[in-house]
Amino acid sequence: MDLTFASLSEISEAVTAKKLSAKEVATHFQQRVQALDPKLNAFAALNPDVIKEADAIDARIAKGENVGVLAGVPFGIKDMLCTKGLATTAGSKILSGFIPPYDATVVSRLKKAGVVIMGKLNQDEFAMGSSNETSFFGPVKNPWDLERVPGGSSGGSAAAQAARLVPGTIGTDTGGSIRQPASFCGIVGVKPTYGRVSRYGIIAFASSLDQAGPMVSTVKDAALTLEVISGHDPMDSTSSQKQVPAWSKNLSSDIKGMKIGVIKEYLSGGLEADTQKTFDEALATVKKMGAEIVEISVAGTEFAIPVYYLVATSEASSNLARYDGVRFGYRAEFPRLSGVELEEFYGKTRGEGFGAEVKRRIMLGTYCLSSGYYDAYYNKAGQVRRLLTEQFIDAFKKCDAILSPVTAAPAFKLGELVHDPMTMYLNDIFTTSTNLAGLPGMSVPFGLSQSGLPIGVQVTGAHFEEQKMLNVAYALESVSSVKGKNPHVI
Numbered sequence: 001m002d003l004t005f006a007s008l009s010e011i012s013e014a015v016t017a018k019k020l021s022a023k024e025v026a027t028h029f030q031q032r033v034q035a036l037d038p039k040l041n042a043f044a045a046l047n048p049d050v051i052k053e054a055d056a057i058d059a060r061i062a063k064g065e066n067v068g069v070l071a072g073v074p075f076g077i078k079d080m081l082c083t084k085g086l087a088t089t090a091g092s093k094i095l096s097g098f099i100p101p102y103d104a105t106v107v108s109r110l111k112k113a114g115v116v117i118m119g120k121l122n123q124d125e126f127a128m129g130s131s132n133e134t135s136f137f138g139p140v141k142n143p144w145d146l147e148r149v150p151g152g153s154s155g156g157s158a159a160a161q162a163a164r165l166v167p168g169t170i171g172t173d174t175g176g177s178i179r180q181p182a183s184f185c186g187i188v189g190v191k192p193t194y195g196r197v198s199r200y201g202i203i204a205f206a207s208s209l210d211q212a213g214p215m216v217s218t219v220k221d222a223a224l225t226l227e228v229i230s231g232h233d234p235m236d237s238t239s240s241q242k243q244v245p246a247w248s249k250n251l252s253s254d255i256k257g258m259k260i261g262v263i264k265e266y267l268s269g270g271l272e273a274d275t276q277k278t279f280d281e282a283l284a285t286v287k288k289m290g291a292e293i294v295e296i297s298v299a300g301t302e303f304a305i306p307v308y309y310l311v312a313t314s315e316a317s318s319n320l321a322r323y324d325g326v327r328f329g330y331r332a333e334f335p336r337l338s339g340v341e342l343e344e345f346y347g348k349t350r351g352e353g354f355g356a357e358v359k360r361r362i363m364l365g366t367y368c369l370s371s372g373y374y375d376a377y378y379n380k381a382g383q384v385r386r387l388l389t390e391q392f393i394d395a396f397k398k399c400d401a402i403l404s405p406v407t408a409a410p411a412f413k414l415g416e417l418v419h420d421p422m423t424m425y426l427n428d429i430f431t432t433s434t435n436l437a438g439l440p441g442m443s444v445p446f447g448l449s450q451s452g453l454p455i456g457v458q459v460t461g462a463h464f465e466e467q468k469m470l471n472v473a474y475a476l477e478s479v480s481s482v483k484g485k486n487p488h489v490i
């Protein structure tokens, strides 16, 4: 077995059967991180106890314990998720020095399944961005082309996975942050149905949109990881009671007779040529495999970007009010605190602790929520969001899954859009509606651009219909031109 490229279950089966120790696995990937991460900047923090944790897994196996389906598999975790005893900053200076006293439910479930935490992955500050350039830790590089962005906000997860610094990673997706970087880096990224995965211990950006999910190398690995992290959690009142199906055991690339929806409103052109070609080929492929293509209308998608940027910024302005310099992380320096007015204390701390993009969002969101504008912006956005959701529910009466592009073009160059927030926001054109409607969506690598950059296609499912979505992706993966190709950095 070539450990670098092994699947999650290959690793855990070998560790469980004592053909390989968890320590050997952890050491192998630790060496990869040491050798390659200086080029990528994918990690925000490394777990100093990774070998100790691997030893503990080996000790349990030696005692005959059944460790779990991810026994001894190292994972990287986006810095949005709290990890007990391990620095968690959401890519922000304002959380520098914050060591969570508990694990996010996603993390505790991974650990319970035998995962060893390699470290925390770089990201856009508070997950606000599409290029990983707003991080306090500096930008992440795309392993396919070091001059390009890995996408964002889960850029560290995508880059670390694509370069196989770890066998698996976790990202979060509020408006596309799992799917867009997965597409830019040629990996599989799944945003589950809202409520499928507990948000407990995940640093809140926009609570009604946020979901965590797997960013891994194959659809099968994604299905397996999703099984581990999904399911009801009493600590998150929005988490669903629904049973978690055995997705990984029911994967099938037989999509004959399935109805695949294509959103009419997305067909107006504007895609970069290689992206258009990839999408057309994906459609032709599912058709050849016996699926039926049906055109559907989801007129509300036209408003997805403005609605998203009203809802997400409003929720963010409220969520980020907690960073006051008293309870967590960073506090501005004052020669002496006595005599300092509270407003000055907050103002200086928040002024120094947040980056420009986060400040922009807080101001936008505060404006949307201010009395006098609340009805015109926040309330109106909520109404359009409801309409959009209903249109999707109607559309799924006519199809089993929807196929669309993930972005309009492959990975752009570092620095290209960072000073143009509006164009950066438009990057989310195909991804935000999925979050607004609470649907599951994923990116599966499918095409390569002329210059050799990976291009994903997006599969969206109906609420809690992850299996159908995964199966369509599994079918596409079986003939993907990215399969077997590796980024230059490897």
Ligand code: GLN
Binding pocket: 127, 128, 129, 130, 152, 153, 172, 173, 174, 175, 176, 177, 178, 205, 312, 428
């Ligand atoms: N790019 C989007 C934004 O900047 C999405 C972010 C996300 O999904 N976390 O808000």
